[in-house]
Amino acid sequence: EDKVVQSPLSLVVHEGDTVTLNCSYEVTNFRSLLWYKQEKKAPTFLFMLTSSGIEKKSGRLSSILDKKELFSILNITATQTGDSAVYLCAVSPSGGGADGLTFGKGTHLIIQP
Amino acid sequence: KAGVTQTPRYLIKTRGQQVTLSCSPISGHRSVSWYQQTPGQGLQFLFEYFSETQRNKGNFPGRFSGRQFSNSRSEMNVSTLELGDSALYLCASSQNGPAPDTQYFGPGTRLTVL
Numbered sequence: 076e077d078k079v080v081q082s083p084l085s086l087v088v089h090e091g092d093t094v095t096l097n098c099s100y101e102v103t104n105f106r107s108l109l110w111y112k113q114e115k116k117a118p119t120f121l122f123m124l125t126s127s128g129i130e131k132k133s134g135r136l137s138s139i140l141d142k143k144e145l146f147s148i149l150n151i152t153a154t155q156t157g158d159s160a161v162y163l164c165a166v167s168p169s170g171g172g173a174d175g176l177t178f179g180k181g182t183h184l185i186i187q188p
Numbered sequence: 189k190a191g192v193t194q195t196p197r198y199l200i201k202t203r204g205q206q207v208t209l210s211c212s213p214i215s216g217h218r219s220v221s222w223y224q225q226t227p228g229q230g231l232q233f234l235f236e237y238f239s240e241t242q243r244n245k246g247n248f249p250g251r252f253s254g255r256q257f258s259n260s261r262s263e264m265n266v267s268t269l270e271l272g273d274s275a276l277y278l279c280a281s282s283q284n285g286p287a288p289d290t291q292y293f294g295p296g297t298r299l300t301v302l
Contacts, residue, residue, distance in 0.1 A: 109290060117192075117278060117293035118231075163231065175221060175233030175244050176291065 077102040081164050081179035089187050092154050096182045098164030099146040106169040108140055108147050109176065113161045121149070121162075151184075159186045190215065192281050192294035200300045206267040209297045213260050213281030219243075220262040221291060222254060225276040234277075237262050238284060266299075274301045 078101045088094055100108065107125045111118035122131045124140035124147060131138050135154075140147045151158055161183050165176040193212045201207050213220050221244075222234040233246040237256035254264040260281075266273055276298050280291035 111293075116295045120290050120292060123290050165231075175236055175246055176223075176231075177233070178231040180230045 077166060077168060077177040079164055079166055079177050079179035081162075081182050083182060084180065085183040085185070087185045087187060088154060090154060090156060092186075093150065093152045094154060094184065096149040096151075096162050096164075096184070097146065098148070098179055100164075100166045100177075101145065102166045102168055102177065104169040105142070105166060107167045109165045109167065110138055110147075110149050111163040111165065113163055113181070114159075118163055154186045156186045156188055159184060192279060192292055194277075194279050194294040194297050196297060197295065198298045198300075200302060201269050202302050203269055203271060205269050206265065207269060207299060209264045209266075209277055209279075209299075211262045211264070211279030211281075211294060213262070213279075214292055217281035217283050217292075218260055219282045219284040219291075220256055220260065221280045221282075222262070222264050223278045223280065224248070225278060225296070226274075231278070234264070269301045271301050274299060 080099050082097045107123050109123045110121040112121055122138045127142040135152045138149045161181040163178055163181045165178045167176050195210045219238045221236040223231050225231045234248055235254050236244040240256045251267045256262045276296045278296045279294045282291045
């Protein structure tokens with residue numbers, strides 16, 4: 076059974092701090108790993124990673140995948156209160172199409188002013 | 189481009205009833221997946237439809253079913269509702285081209301079973 080474990084489960088930091096969120100996975104026939112940000116409603120897509128060692132960046136957010144050690148990290152620098160959310164990691168197995176994603180429980184990030 | 193839309197946004201039902209939820213994918217997206225989100229279990233995959241066919245199914249009982257129409261819109265049905273079915277039901281669409289896909293989520297339907 077596919078498994079995704081995120082750590083920490085919750086994190087409280089001050090505005091301006093840098094945070095690193097972790098995601099480890101066990102999946103048969105890995106295709107991609109995705110990061111989402113969920114505030115009050117639907118998850119919004121952040122990154123999709125398919126290759127090891129290639130950093131994806133978007134503003135203050137960045138992410139990298141290690142397919143040998145089966146983990147990914149999501150970094151947020153110079154955090155702002157608007158970064159407060161649950162960050163979800165998901166893996167997509169390979170197959171004939173868009174197979175169901177397996178999600179971790181998420182990291183609940185709280186940024187204090 | 190309009191995003192994924194789901195209706196209704198909120199729903200209250202009683203045990204034993206049945207419910208139908210609707211999802212309209214992003215224009216051009218042919219794959220629609222359904223997920224259940226609860227505080228205890230997190231996000232769990234229900235099933236995925238592509239070209240009106242169910243391609244993948246998660247570990248949910250047969251009370252959960254779905255279908256997809258020729259315009260890619262999808263419906264999800266839950267029969268004989270139980271208290272534990274109270275959850276946020278999310279629909280996600282993707283293009284399902286040859287390259288790895290991403291799924292874009294709708295706002296969800298909040299179902300409360302009393």
